[in-house]
């Protein structure tokens with residue numbers, strides 16, 4: 790299962806669709822919020838098929854930001870430095886009943902599915918999608 794990220798006004802076939810799994814999309818979106826919180830906040834529903842997304846100008850700005858992070862090597866460093874992510878169910882293991890948390894099996898964290906090639910593929914999409922909607 791995955792969400793369809795659809796280009797609103799694609800200028801090349803690469804900008805028509807971006808597809809990934811829900812867990813990898815979640816990891817990519819979390820990363821986008823760390824590198825470009827203001828731009829990323831212009832979309833509210835990143836994880837549901839409500840048709841929310843980024844307009845053309847925001848997509849272009851996000852592409853610029855993401856390209857700098859990839860080209861500088863910082864995106865690859867982020868992947869290495871964040872192999873796990875705090876568990877959302879038990880609030881990173883701070884809940885009293887963390888041992889019974891089924892989401893992380895008591896570890897307090899879950900694998901971070903951020904992958905540099907997803908960021909690179911999303912950058913290619915962002916540059917030519919003309920804005921996008923999550924559906």
Ligand SMILES: [Zn+2]
Pocket residue numbers: 876877878879880881882887890891892893894895896897898
């Ligand atoms: Zn947990």
